[in-house]
Amino acid sequence: MDRLTATYLVETPLPVARAAEVLAGEQSSGTFVAVPGETAELKQRFAARVEKITALESVATPSVPTGRAPAASYHRAEIVVSWSIGNFGWNLPTLVSTVQGNLYELAQFSGLRLLDLDFPRSFTEKFRGPQFGIAGCRRLTGVEGRPLIGTIIKPSIGLSPAQTAAMVRELVEAGIDFLKDDELMADPPHSPLAERVAAVMAVINAHAQRTGKKAMYAFNVSDELDAMQRHCDAIVAAGGTGAMLSINSVGLAAAKKICDRGQLAIHGHRNGWGMMNRHPLLGIAFPAYQKLWRLAGVDQLHVNGIANKFWEPDDSVVASIASCLAAEPLGKPVLPVISSGQWGGQAPETWRRTRTVDLLYQAGGGIQAHPDGAGAGVRALRQWWEAAVVGLTLEQAAAKYPELAKSAEKFGSNK
Amino acid sequence: MDRLTATYLVETPLPVARAAEVLAGEQSSGTFVAVPGETAELKQRFAARVEKITALESVATPSVPTGRAPAASYHRAEIVVSWSIGNFGWNLPTLVSTVQGNLYELAQFSGLRLLDLDFPRSFTEKFRGPQFGIAGCRRLTGVEGRPLIGTIIKPSIGLSPAQTAAMVRELVEAGIDFLKDDELMADPPHSPLAERVAAVMAVINAHAQRTGKKAMYAFNVSDELDAMQRHCDAIVAAGGTGAMLSINSVGLAAAKKICDRGQLAIHGHRNGWGMMNRHPLLGIAFPAYQKLWRLAGVDQLHVNGIANKFWEPDDSVVASIASCLAAEPLGKPVLPVISSGQWGGQAPETWRRTRTVDLLYQAGGGIQAHPDGAGAGVRALRQWWEAAVVGLTLEQAAAKYPELAKSAEKFGSNK
Numbered sequence: 018m019d020r021l022t023a024t025y026l027v028e029t030p031l032p033v034a035r036a037a038e039v040l041a042g043e044q045s046s047g048t049f050v051a052v053p054g055e056t057a058e059l060k061q062r063f064a065a066r067v068e069k070i071t072a073l074e075s076v077a078t079p080s081v082p083t084g085r086a087p088a089a090s091y092h093r094a095e096i097v098v099s100w101s102i103g104n105f106g107w108n109l110p111t112l113v114s115t116v117q118g119n120l121y122e123l124a125q126f127s128g129l130r131l132l133d134l135d136f137p138r139s140f141t142e143k144f145r146g147p148q149f150g151i152a153g154c155r156r157l158t159g160v161e162g163r164p165l166i167g168t169i170i171k172p173s174i175g176l177s178p179a180q181t182a183a184m185v186r187e188l189v190e191a192g193i194d195f196l197k198d199d200e201l202m203a204d205p206p207h208s209p210l211a212e213r214v215a216a217v218m219a220v221i222n223a224h225a226q227r228t229g230k231k232a233m234y235a236f237n238v239s240d241e242l243d244a245m246q247r248h249c250d251a252i253v254a255a256g257g258t259g260a261m262l263s264i265n266s267v268g269l270a271a272a273k274k275i276c277d278r279g280q281l282a283i284h285g286h287r288n289g290w291g292m293m294n295r296h297p298l299l300g301i302a303f304p305a306y307q308k309l310w311r312l313a314g315v316d317q318l319h320v321n322g323i324a325n326k327f328w329e330p331d332d333s334v335v336a337s338i339a340s341c342l343a344a345e346p347l348g349k350p351v352l353p354v355i356s357s358g359q360w361g362g363q364a365p366e367t368w369r370r371t372r373t374v375d376l377l378y379q380a381g382g383g384i385q386a387h388p389d390g391a392g393a394g395v396r397a398l399r400q401w402w403e404a405a406v407v408g409l410t411l412e413q414a415a416a417k418y419p420e421l422a423k424s425a426e427k428f429g430s431n432k
Numbered sequence: 433m434d435r436l437t438a439t440y441l442v443e444t445p446l447p448v449a450r451a452a453e454v455l456a457g458e459q460s461s462g463t464f465v466a467v468p469g470e471t472a473e474l475k476q477r478f479a480a481r482v483e484k485i486t487a488l489e490s491v492a493t494p495s496v497p498t499g500r501a502p503a504a505s506y507h508r509a510e511i512v513v514s515w516s517i518g519n520f521g522w523n524l525p526t527l528v529s530t531v532q533g534n535l536y537e538l539a540q541f542s543g544l545r546l547l548d549l550d551f552p553r554s555f556t557e558k559f560r561g562p563q564f565g566i567a568g569c570r571r572l573t574g575v576e577g578r579p580l581i582g583t584i585i586k587p588s589i590g591l592s593p594a595q596t597a598a599m600v601r602e603l604v605e606a607g608i609d610f611l612k613d614d615e616l617m618a619d620p621p622h623s624p625l626a627e628r629v630a631a632v633m634a635v636i637n638a639h640a641q642r643t644g645k646k647a648m649y650a651f652n653v654s655d656e657l658d659a660m661q662r663h664c665d666a667i668v669a670a671g672g673t674g675a676m677l678s679i680n681s682v683g684l685a686a687a688k689k690i691c692d693r694g695q696l697a698i699h700g701h702r703n704g705w706g707m708m709n710r711h712p713l714l715g716i717a718f719p720a721y722q723k724l725w726r727l728a729g730v731d732q733l734h735v736n737g738i739a740n741k742f743w744e745p746d747d748s749v750v751a752s753i754a755s756c757l758a759a760e761p762l763g764k765p766v767l768p769v770i771s772s773g774q775w776g777g778q779a780p781e782t783w784r785r786t787r788t789v790d791l792l793y794q795a796g797g798g799i800q801a802h803p804d805g806a807g808a809g810v811r812a813l814r815q816w817w818e819a820a821v822v823g824l825t826l827e828q829a830a831a832k833y834p835e836l837a838k839s840a841e842k843f844g845s846n847k
Contacts (some may be wrong), residue, residue, distance in 0.1 A: 044588075044616065045587070045588060045589060045616075059587060059590040059591075062590060063587075063589045063590040081710045081711050081743075082710070082712065082743060083743050084742075084743040084744060084745050085743075103620060103621055103622060104589050104616065104620055105618060105620060106618075106619055106620045106621055108618050108619055108620075108654070108655045108656065108659070109656065110618075110654045110655060110656070110678060110681035110682045110683075111615075111616070111618040111619075111652075111654050111655065111681065113678075113680075113681040113704070114615045114616065114654065114678040114703050114704065115616055117681075117703075117704050117707060118615060118616075118681070118703035118704055119615070119703045119704075119706070119742070120706070121704065121705070121706025121707045121710055122705065122706035122710070122736075122742035122743055122744065122772075123706075123742060124741070124742055124743040172460070172474060172478075174460060174478045174519050175474040175477060175478040176474075200526075200533060200534070201459065201460075201519065201520070201526070201529065201530055201533075203520060203521075203523050203525075203526040204521055204523055204526075205518060205519055205520060205521045205523075206518055206521055207518060237526075239523070239525045239526050239529065240523045240525060240526065240685070241523065241524065241525070241685055241688055241689070242657070242685045242686060242688070242689040243689070245685065263525060263526070263528075263529045263533070265528075266525040266526065266528040266532075266533070266684065267525045267683060267684065267685045268525075268682060268683005268684045268686055268687065269681065269683045269686075270656055270657045270660065270682045270683055270685075270686030270687075271657060271683055271684075271685030271686040271689070272683065272685075273656055273657070274656070274657040274658070274686070288529050288532075288533035288534045289528070289529065289532050289533055289534075289536065290536070290537065291534070291535070291536025291537035291538075292536045292708050292714065292715050293707050293708060293715075295496045295497070295536055295537070295714060296496050296711050296714055297497065299707065299710060299711055299714070300707050300708075301707070321537075326539070327499075327534070327537035327538060327539055328496075328497060328498050328499035328500075328537055328538065328539040329499060329537065330499050357537075
């Protein structure tokens with residue numbers, strides 16, 4: 018059987034090779050003493066295998082508690098471990114339990130982070146992955162040759178369906194490509210999702226009828242499973258093209274079930290991500306995370322943005338974008354969603370560092386708080402990207418584009 | 433509307449009150465500038481509210497990176513924040529996005545951990561919670577007045593359905609109350625779940641027919657959603673009483689859908705937990721975690737065990753047990769699953785520290801690697817608990833119980 022390969026960054030007070038064997042053992046036989054049924058033949062076929070160890074630096078203090086007496090030093094290393102795909106079949110949750118699972122609790126490690134996964138084709142071929150992906154999202158929104166410009170309806174929570182639809186009207190008339198609910202706004206009593214879908218899609222459909230341009234609205238369908246199915250039905254019935262999932266909150270199995278419907282482009286919001294990523298020696302790095310969600314079928318995935326309002330450094334954002342745009346697995350890249358404190362002013366640096374326009378570039382306040390209104394906010398974002406790709410200086414761009422100039426005045430000092 | 437209350441442990445370079453306002457703001461309006469629609473009335477109704485701040489120590493270095501220049505010191509505090517339940521309705525995934533979500537990414541914090549949640553009754557009354565819970569699991573297994581004795585089939589992965597059934601036969605004949613698959617063993621090609629269910633339930637049913645005692649086997653149904661439904665159907669059809677979910681890998685929405693079936697006691701395996709809990713200033717503490725999964729309907733939940741093979745200190749295990757046994761929410765405690773490196777020798781200390789027998793006490797190798805076989809292993813575990821509750825010394829217990837004595841000889845030195 019072909020093998021799945023996982024790469025970890027680890028830290029351990031033990032000799033690294035011994036710690037790696039503990040990791041492999043926990044995720045194969047999984048008990049603290051040899052048991053009668055554990056034959057050499059079984060071990061050979063089902064045991065995890067340590068494929069490679071690359072020693073890194075040692076440190077004096079453990080990154081996370083071990084529950085054991087202090088050691089003289091803690092050794093860091095990158096280790097590669099493999100499993101036969103016959104151990105889990107085409108079962109994504111059990112694959113996750115295999116490559117993550119109990120590993121994070123092992124006392125033999127003072128740090129453990131899953132960096133990347135490498136799937137054999139005989140595994141991935143059973144997964145469709147993103148039904149729409151970058152090409153499909155471009156087709157649905159009619160945008161070519163530049164980033165999709167998107168916004169989040171703000172304030173995050175509290176607007177009625179009619180108020181939401183009124184904001185959507187202004188934004189689609191300004192030519193926006195993409196809109197979405199905030200992750201705090203799902204199906205609350207003051208804005209039931211079905212009513213919001215009806216009100217918003219009436220506006221979007223009327224505009225599309227008139228102009229031929231249909232904006233994608235990713236309604237936040239995150240909910241219990243049956244409710245998510247109902248929400249998606251309502252969107253499809255109303256002619257909508259997108260839905261948003263808070264992927265960590267909803268979870269892998271239910272999210273895949275929604276993606277499997279294949280009718281709506283799925284906007285993957287990764288809120289909760291910091292919990293499993295923010296400590297550099299714990300959790301999961303974005304390349305591995307992105308691959309799991311790509312297999313589940315998410316079409317768009319959040320990556321923060323340059324100079325974001327969160328803690329994430331630009332280098333990490335740039336690496337995440339590259340990871341979404343990589344062909345493998347499945348030959349189906351995911352559309353990176355640039356978000357968090359964005360207003361257009363980050364477009365030049367985003368372009369400089371990524372040289373791609375295959376992005377969904379989102380601004381919430383950065384569009385809707387534009388001094389001349391949301392319409393001007395949308396125009397400003399497009400202008401920022403035109404100027405960035407052409408390579409205009411801020412002075413040249415400001416002279417050419419009035420909305421861009423006004424946004425620079427307001428948000429440039431605000432940042 | 434009634435309010436949901438969340439308690440956090442935070443660390444911040446800012447004055448704590450200001451950081452708390454940032455947290456509340458992110459989870460209400462959620463943008464970096466005031467937006468036109470954000471009226472005072474909206475804020476009043478939907479804004480998160482900082483209810484209480486309890487200052488703790490300050491430290492010189494940040495617990496997790498902030499992506500910002502170093503500060504002179506970082507202040508720790510416990511803060512209590514509340515939201516109107518009208519913000520999310522009875523939508524558990526969106527509640528999670530509200531109380532966890534983007535918070536972990538805020539640059540204003542160098543540590544953030546959700547400690548506890550307090551739900552108003554008007555929220556919890558829409559949830560059934562555990563269908564079986566402690567009383568139901570006792571009824572299904574016919575065990576009163578002592579812990580349920582359980583085991584995990586080992587080796588974790590590789591046995592065929594027939595081999596598994598053969599091990600189950602020996603264990604049920606020895607009077608075991610509960611058995612389960614390992615989390616690595618789900619529905620692989622070498623042991624399709626439907627075949628394993630048929631083979632195992634034939635043994636369990638025959639034994640029940642003969643003796644009146646029916647052991648619960650928690651088959652690992654963790655999988656994609658439709659597959660989980662099929663797996664549960666197969667278990668129910670074969671007369672099984674339990675199913676296991678790797679709750680973190682499967683995720684909240686799909687797990688709740690499986691719990692909602694209400695036909696099988698659900699064994700909640702928390703593999704992956706270390707990722708979100710091991711760093712003391714990041715993630716989620718067990719009381720909050722346990723409440724979310726109790727609302728989802730899990731009947732049994734892993735808590736590690738005293739002197740476990742993982743990193744978790746005993747104090748933390750004891751606190752988790754208390755958390756599962758607390759009446760609220762729902763007046764339905766969850767059965768704590770004691771596991772990880774257990775062999776019976778930890779029973780006296782477990783009893784001394786918890787004074788409860790409302791436990792599912794699991795040993796894998798600790799039963800199956802008993803020198804006289806798995807049957808002796810089961811008897812030894814029961815003996816350890818009898819001796820612990822009566823208060824025998826090790827000498828007294830070993831003199832009275834031969835299987836206990838042999839297990840102490842083998843595992844006592846092994847530990």
